[in-house]
Amino acid sequence: MLFELKEIPGGITAVSGFKAAGVAAGIKKTKKDVALVFSEYPAKAAAVYTKNKVKAAPLLVNIQNLTEGEARAIVVNSGNANACTGEQGLKDAWEMVALTARLLGLKSHQVIVASTGVIGVNLPMDRVRQGIKSCVERLSEHGGTDAAEAIMTTDTYPKEYAVAAELGGKKVVVGGMAKGSGMINPNMATMLGFLATDVNISKKMLDLALAQVVNETFNMITVDGDTSTNDMVAVLATGTANNPVIEEMNDDYEKFVALLKHVAAYLAREIARDGEGATKLLTIRVTNAYTLHDARQAALAVANSNLVKTAFFGEDANWGRIFTAVGYSGAEFDPGKVDIWLESNAGKEQVLRKGTGLAFDEDRAAAILAEKEITVWIDLNVGDKDATAWTCDFSYDYVKINADYRT
């Protein structure tokens, strides 16, 4: 679907009626570590959670708490994941919800809670309480960036994005923020993503739109193949744009999905680009697979391969590792039909034709791989289904960051 959209500043607070704040409450040494997003208007809410069997306390609380399908606040702390923290952890997550609700005059079921950071240590609740209070005092319609900073862990920069477009004859806005960096893998790609919109849409269609978008964006990025205990993506929709309510799979629904996907894909790519130790953003494009599942499996296997990722760090056109990863991905294909290209702003070079390596121009390949954004295009040539995954290269710094994260 082609339509006009305009990037606008403000991240999640670009959406009318949304305020946010982010403060340093001392959970981390000095950086911002408590974030709050607040909607002045009632909003429908949808959320998806990690597939990890070990779920952190805030996720368990949301699953129990968000029964009305509406929310008006999101409270997040970084620096501590509140995971594997037993009964006390659950109590603390509920208290974050209750305190936020009380200070904002909301019902408990209108508050989403999330945590990210170290696993297995109880939250310093005095600091968390103080952080929530400070956030409430500082809520601002320009607070999106502060909130995006406060949810960061090993991220090197805040990730936020917003677009405006026309839908149902009205101007609508979709904005959001995300954090990632390590423990990033599909099913909820170890990450937090919070989206907001003023689009008027039913709860049922909002659920559907989020599930569809997450599958093609946040679930298609990977940094290290590890799926965290704390991943979640949530979207709040206020309806204040006053477009005709979207209640079925019509053109307006498709347009909303496209907008939401545009924002989610932007944020997901930023998570991959800012993966721990990353020096390059890699886009893995698989085309002409038998099924969508095959295309996704193949793209994710390549995106998850340590050997592929270290080769790109070394700017080595090692297509053998790419083809090998496709081979063990589980995707159905015919090895004798596969073509592989490497592509960047510096050019495009075919390295495999019908399953056999080509004597390609090493200098041209080197120039392509010297770029910061590289696309690997794998054409399976057996069907008509495509998928794209995003990842980063694998550097010394990944090891450095993760060898002593806890200390």
Next chain:
Amino acid sequence: MLFELKEIPGGITAVSGFKAAGVAAGIKKTKKDVALVFSEYPAKAAAVYTKNKVKAAPLLVNIQNLTEGEARAIVVNSGNANACTGEQGLKDAWEMVALTARLLGLKSHQVIVASTGVIGVNLPMDRVRQGIKSCVERLSEHGGTDAAEAIMTTDTYPKEYAVAAELGGKKVVVGGMAKGSGMINPNMATMLGFLATDVNISKKMLDLALAQVVNETFNMITVDGDTSTNDMVAVLATGTANNPVIEEMNDDYEKFVALLKHVAAYLAREIARDGEGATKLLTIRVTNAYTLHDARQAALAVANSNLVKTAFFGEDANWGRIFTAVGYSGAEFDPGKVDIWLESNAGKEQVLRKGTGLAFDEDRAAAILAEKEITVWIDLNVGDKDATAWTCDFSYDYVKINADYRT
């Protein structure tokens, strides 16, 4: 099953009638790169191959060629995988078989061929031919170590092992060699393993024994999660020990499986210990799972986690990452019942009890993690099935080795 066995020197040539050689033929810059193993006696043969859909030429040749279930020679080159090399690659692999058969006076179907190294480059056949000829001239009953050296790629030391025991009233020997290092993951854990024995056993029971043993050894190691195009494990059994032939699942069969497993597990552990850039051997032991499949899934997920492996490199008791990997492994379990211990020669420390982190002694944990061999014991406490996986830690050197392997 308890029985006495004795480690003996000689590797694959510890078995009576086996000769071997390894030479430097110039495929690699200076190191040995062509290996040959020859049995003076006829031998039953069984082999298992990579599950990767992209299979290298030598594997495709073996699958077509080893139709009689017997073999008397194994010819291997390192430095070039002969994978993704098209028609020429198949022709070259067949020529390695034919030349070896001719020089040794064997039938083609008695020769197993294998290659390991860079993908996508045609073999320098003049050098391969010369290497095979040199090997034939140098075949020796003390040649096991030379052959084990010649199959190495980024391995830092040759891997060979042999044991003697009593079976069916006779002294029997099982010996073998293996190579691994990178691209190591189950279903055939990116590796080559060649085993030999003088045990008298039917072809059918030899197939069964190899499949069972590989599942519990070579398929339970992982270095980087990448499954190569060239993996294979083969076993040759001459029967010259003259034990009553093993034709059914009796006590002698169980004893043979235990011996074969002992040798295979030794070699598999050495592959994990010598993983690219490894500084530590990690044993991941999962107990009391509902099913064997659950136990294996959980052990392999932990063994495959970059975050777990970098934490051990940093000697960081980051049990949160271990528990997280169990969580996304796909294994069925109850997070509230899981116990985790860290153990080495320096002691044992419980870090998780019933799914909740313990305030363990950091100094004692540091002492445990400073050792070169560490066991992670994960007790799921829900069933009675156990599995063990082996891996190594993940260091700067893994990245260094793989960032420019091809160049």
